[in-house]
Amino acid sequence: MRKSVDDAARKGANGIDSLAELAAALRHLRRRQARQKGDAPLTYRELAATTGWAHGVIGDYFAGKTLPPTDRFDVLVRLLGASGVEQGALATARDRVEERRRGRGPVGGDRPVRPPVPRELPPDVPVLIGRERQLARLLSPRPSAPSGRAVIVALDGPAGVGTSALAVHAAHRLADRFPDGQLYADLRGPGGRPMPPAVVLARFLRALGGPAVPPGSAAEAGACYRALAAGRRLLVVLDNAHDAAQVRPLLPAAPGSVVLVASRRVLATVDGVEHVRVGTLPDPDALELLGAFGGTDRLSGERRAAEAIVRHCGGLPLALRVAGARLAARPGWPVRALADRLADARQRLDELACDDLRVRDAFRQAYDAALHGAAADDHAAASALPLLARHDGGGLTLRQAAGVLDLPEARAERVLERLVDARLLDSPAPREYRFHALLRLFALEQGVCEGRVGRGDGCGTGCGGGDDRAMADGAAGAVPRPAMPPAPPPLLHPPPTSRSGTTNGVPVRGWASTSTGWR
Template structure:
């Protein structure tokens, strides 16, 4: 059934199917204008609102709905205007909209002109221009982006008029061309192409003087309005006419060629990239760039779906007027198995430039010569989309600076001259959300902003994925964002969900994969099996069971075409790689489809064995040997010596880089049934994670491995994980949880007959007893563990025993004995190269020296430990040493520096959530305030410390805090409160520190006598 017809090439015109003219005014006319300029394309509601109001009123949405309803009522069944998502779609046949007819006729006319059929071209341009009735949408008031769209349409009309005049010139009709050009230039006095054509037309009618007058008029307008001389083409034509070289003047400009795909109306973000590309390409004309002769080239690289083509086309449209001779575009099909041949690409460009196909040489070099000759001293922008490599695009680069080249490729084209390279990443979340809103409507996003952010993150912030997700939602208005989020949350089916119509993310990834050699495809598939967020080259070598040299070459090849990304650098500057989430899913799909279960399992076992080998090396370097841990039966694959060297050189840098990979590896080992590998990897990283205070990773690995060991019935694995969890509880001040885990671990090690594991667990139980003030129990555990540790040669754990015994003697006032044990522990740690234990023990030595009355000597020990532990990256050790230094400064009455050091230590302890450490720092701060006579503040702080120590079951610290609280009350003149605090302190100190208990008892007797 025939529908309404619309005219926008002049005042807006609407006719019903029965021929009635429908009058639309005001906002209704503006709504229809906006829809007609986007006919057959959905227009989001917020875009319409922006076009209608410079500042949208609160009632904008309801007002817009009213205007749309009035348009529908006016046209009834003659109108195909639909609500789609949160916007509107006006559908119309080509013959029903003058703009669509105009575009079709102009396309046909330009094609006729390129073929040399000037009679048909002239007829086509005349037919198209006959549709124009004045300024587009004359009298309609629009705002924002729509105003620019109407201005662009007016420029398209001007270009068609110019093309028509040029066609008449070429057909030997210069007088008719003059008749077309004079009124056009009266309207557009800055149109240099129009003046150029008018000058040629005058020359061809024998009116040389009028041609020269036309140049002067053109120059006057350009200088007055723009402050610059006319362009090169116009100046050159003027010169040849002055020289009476009419033959040269006969070669006028070719018809403007524009092969660009349509720009995206919903383009968002990329401001820095647009500015960088635009600035570089404009240097072709000397804008803001040093003088030179090289053709500027901008190369945009990035993974499939990142929006490379969208960005390139957007920039090219913005720069159309800077390249008035034309914009050539070609898809080089670089990611396909058979990229477009450079000779074929040149052939297409040469035909677009007006050369007869029958005259094109077959030889590539001859085509390059003809191409560059055709572009000489012209201003063309070439958009080379989806390039394969430098060899493909090098012949397509023009020879003169007036032209510029914009390339997109998955590869970084590093060998092209004068190239500005832009690496295009995924969109920032905010821009991705804006893009989603442009597709489904900003108000729908505003209703659920958190869901919108979640959705774009599930799309990996990849523009193509966001567009597809938005299209699915727009096509299904009954879906909310949560519905699609649920579908995308299953990573195994995410790629299947990210398809709509002919567009899908999977296809873009598949193109790159299918063009790879077999070994690179295998590397890609197997890397996709890893759940680690990033990985080093050795992991790829393990998966293929090959050398790191070959693995690095293959992984770099994948990175070149953006199937992998460079994630940064690890120890020794080693490159680390990662997947985009959606590419990882595709890699996993291919692995599951193309690899056997056995091949996948073997590849992963090698990779996890590699992690275990490196973890053990890092542990041994940190602890001076293979001490403090129990292991499974063995390792099936070892990385090359190069990877091991970097681990040994800096074990803490290694765990910093690999912690997330270790956590993912433990989880995968558990899922695959590699239970012994699972718990061995977890226990081998404990000391590394503890040094970094990586408590979350520590807990995750151990709880995961414990479940796995329980399922398989592995007693040693269960015991090892329980011991590790007990150590974690100890670090987090969960003394009850520590005790329960240790009891079960001791029983399991005993059943498994593992005497070394049993002894290790006894040492941790001794540490628990010591912290609870049960010195006799602690000493008994240390003694019981001693023989087994000696037989196992575990000297690092023997250091822990010596340090624990020394601390007990120190707390009970036996300073000389404590000094002996601690110095022996320092020497042993130094002998075996256990740097961490040595410096940690040195801090205890500093405390003893300070108690012996030598604050300067204590400062030396604390200062040395602080420097080494800071370099090692041991936060709790740095805090412990800073606290010791603060206590030494306090002893020397340097209260200001003591406060500074305390603040430093407290910040670290709070950051790592160490309550015992915080209590120690606050206790020393209370001592400082006591010295400063800030008695009320000191008393309040000490009450806080007492409550904290009660909560974490630290009786020794609780007793010392109560003792100092009594001293503060006494100095404040409140003797009853002082005695009460001392008596409470006595109940704790009698158990944890008898010498200190004696001093407090004497105080009570003296003040109550």
């Protein structure tokens, strides 16, 4: 029933080609709202009091004398009780009327040739738990940005918290409000390198019916994209964004469109952006997410073991998703078996892998992005991460970090803040820093791997030895286990070291450069 009503609304709006027909649609909405409420229609003065517009101007809108601007039209139809589908269809009709009035409509009585309507969203996620507050913000009505530009909402959070899943889920919920289409782009290119904006623009142009051969320069392609997006109500999802410079060329300029960006970094330098922070889950939500994939009834029978798994996953949604998949893949296993495996810090990241879902891979992408970053401090910061992970305890102060790195505090703070920007560290307060427990284990692995590669020894991504295993065990309350499984070949290489004994300005004191490994 709801679908038939929506289809009828779209069909009715598609028949609007003139200002008089658009005004008639506004009058129809006004009468319908009055019938639904069992009251008299809203007067122009009442609408003026609500919107702050002159009541004479509002009268001209309803009489068909004046075409309402885009932002005012969106507000007006919403106040008149239009559904989300109706709002989108009427907004498209309003833009069509404007095109005709400017002389850019079809010649004679021919119907306009409708441009392509891209539907590029990936499949929706089946389960999304603990994100009600963020989702409510994403779904709140946004007729247009205050500046008359497209609305931009950026979701940010460290690797594994599910910013992409939240963005895609919200996009599916919002899709009906954007009848001119939904564009999607994964901005992480091959090998984890950032996708050049020109490549994404060329694909967007094809999806919107633009030139078959894209313009020669990225600037020209961006201008063409903005021209095609103008006058349309588009939903654009930019996933795995690297930084603001990658995102800016992909933003439509005209009002009416909404852009959702998922990124690890906070895109603080994108003008007019609204930020939505995504973090780890509290224990009740984490337990619910684990049960959604591993079986709620199964967990309720072994509550303590389930709580132990949640604790070892540190509330990280990706880790919980993987743990749930491990349980689902072994229905005959007791929950305690997985909890005991995760208790061993030496193998925890090995255990948090199932088919193509691997927590270690998510961390490696974030680490490699910093290791190979374009900024001068990126490599130095990534190289410092394993050294910082050796510090006892989950957190450390700036003074402690400076001592670990053997740097002046001012220089150490720049390194630490780069790690915070890359979401490899958290900074709960000025001059205070802390690791997520799983990310700390990953960081310890990188130090051991880089040291052994530097010596020419074979080393896998999950290697650990001697003091480092003991350190990891102490950090997570591990239960000793006899042996580690074989690990894959190394993916990381030691950072270049200058003659002065520094790595991009970070001293290598404690870095494994001899056969002794970690000192």
